[in-house]
Amino acid sequence: MKSSEYIQDDLETDPRWHLVQRVVASSAFSRSSRLSEFLLFVSKSTLQGETAKLNEQEIGVKVFGRSSGYLQSDDNIVRANASRLRQRLAEHFATEGQAEQLRIYLPKGGYVPEFTMASAHVPHEHADDGVPIDTQAPSPCEPAIADAPSPAFSRRTLLTVAALLVLLCAATAFWVHKSETGDAITSAQANSPSALFWASLFDTKAPTLVVPADSSLVLYETLTHHDVSLSQYINGDYRIRPDDGTDNLNTPKALAARRLTSMSDLDFAVAAAEKAEQANGRMNIKYARDLQMKDLKNSNIVLLGASSANPWVSLFENERKFSLVFDLNTRIYTIQNHSRLAGEFDTIKFSPGGPEHLAYALVAYVPNMTEGKHVLILEGSTIAGTEAASDFIFDASKLDALLFQHMKIGGSIPSFEFVLESNDFSGTTPNARVIASRFW
Numbered sequence: 001m002k003s004s005e006y007i008q009d010d011l012e013t014d015p016r017w018h019l020v021q022r023v024v025a026s027s028a029f030s031r032s033s034r035l036s037e038f039l040l041f042v043s044k045s046t047l048q049g050e051t052a053k054l055n056e057q058e059i060g061v062k063v064f065g066r067s068s069g070y071l072q073s074d075d076n077i078v079r080a081n082a083s084r085l086r087q088r089l090a091e092h093f094a095t096e097g098q099a100e101q102l103r104i105y106l107p108k109g110g111y112v113p114e115f116t117m118a119s120a121h122v123p124h125e126h127a128d129d130g131v132p133i134d135t136q137a138p139s140p141c142e143p144a145i146a147d148a149p150s151p152a153f154s155r156r157t158l159l160t161v162a163a164l165l166v167l168l169c170a171a172t173a174f175w176v177h178k179s180e181t182g183d184a185i186t187s188a189q190a191n192s193p194s195a196l197f198w199a200s201l202f203d204t205k206a207p208t209l210v211v212p213a214d215s216s217l218v219l220y221e222t223l224t225h226h227d228v229s230l231s232q233y234i235n236g237d238y239r240i241r242p243d244d245g246t247d248n249l250n251t252p253k254a255l256a257a258r259r260l261t262s263m264s265d266l267d268f269a270v271a272a273a274e275k276a277e278q279a280n281g282r283m284n285i286k287y288a289r290d291l292q293m294k295d296l297k298n299s300n301i302v303l304l305g306a307s308s309a310n311p312w313v314s315l316f317e318n319e320r321k322f323s324l325v326f327d328l329n330t331r332i333y334t335i336q337n338h339s340r341l342a343g344e345f346d347t348i349k350f351s352p353g354g355p356e357h358l359a360y361a362l363v364a365y366v367p368n369m370t371e372g373k374h375v376l377i378l379e380g381s382t383i384a385g386t387e388a389a390s391d392f393i394f395d396a397s398k399l400d401a402l403l404f405q406h407m408k409i410g411g412s413i414p415s416f417e418f419v420l421e422s423n424d425f426s427g428t429t430p431n432a433r434v435i436a437s438r439f440w
Helices: 003-013 015-024 033-047 056-062 077-094 155-190 193-201 215-224 230-235 252-256 263-278 293-298 311-319 383-394 396-406
Strands: 102-105 114-117 208-211 283-285 301-304 322-327 332-337 347-350 358-367 374-380 416-423 433-439
Touching (some): 015 033, 033 056, 033 077, 193 263, 263 283, 263 301, 301 311, 311 358, 322 358, 332 358, 358 383, 383 396, 383 416, 396 416, 396 433
Parallel strands (some): 208 283, 301 374
Antiparallel strands (some): 102 114, 322 332, 358 374
């Protein structure tokens, strides 16, 4: 038998490995195959004595499919998922795995898991004459009663035992309180308006499509001073190269053929993927140029960017209460309120980079073409505006406060729109605020 076979046999009989198998089969991990793979890899390496390879680079390659030599400074996928793994382990052992005698911990700053007992094991003590003393008779939170202490127990020993019992009671009470509180928080979070919103957007029947803005289209429109309609965008004639084959960045048509998007849209996609996993749903990314009408009919959709950057947004303009229009010649944005309420704005006009240093964004969650399907639109006046919308919608406390009073009977999410205004400081938009909203 080869040495590797001995190692495998040892692994299959190791109670720690059996614990790992139970953990990844639990409800807290079954909906996250990537975290399960993460835990299996680091646990198996540790139990087989191969902790030397448990570093960020190796885990990124073996678990997350990164290429060898990828830059960890530019890609924090291992660190981010290690944090999530710690949280998921704590959740498991506070709920479904509460009865486990062994526990798994992943220390912060490292990737070598530790296997420890659930509580300190108190072995049978033996008196001087070798007769075992029953330490299991009294409850740990009740005083130990004895007819007559053995001479072997001094006053100091009794005081020490009493102190240990008090500490054990305190620790038990703290653990029970922490577990109950943790369960309550988890349950509350799972039923919060924001959690229900993400669950409605990322359903389990079909992957939700996230459609980033087409930045090459924006550059083309800026250079040509020509708006591209949705039909022209689908047709694609505007980006066909001229007969002379010119292909340089000074040629609008050649530039339009590129596939460019913004980092803010990619950041949104990364954060949305985590929400999809939490909702036990699926998500795909599709470039705006590759989207087709049948995609809109069969899926929930997320459209990022204004209609000048993502023409598909124009399909839903007639159903919306607010609109955002950009004039290529004057470089002025106009936000129109089509159903003005008392105290609200009628029209907002502004220019990017103006002296007011303001950025605006429209967020809409409206029905799609097929019943039961929805479209989430994040339409920013600038990249900073889109980032403001993204930050707002991923902030559970802000989204909960916005949706709480408008939830439908049964906890379903209403259709909604809101307009965000924020200060624009060097491309960042802190403290975005809702200045108008609609729910139906």
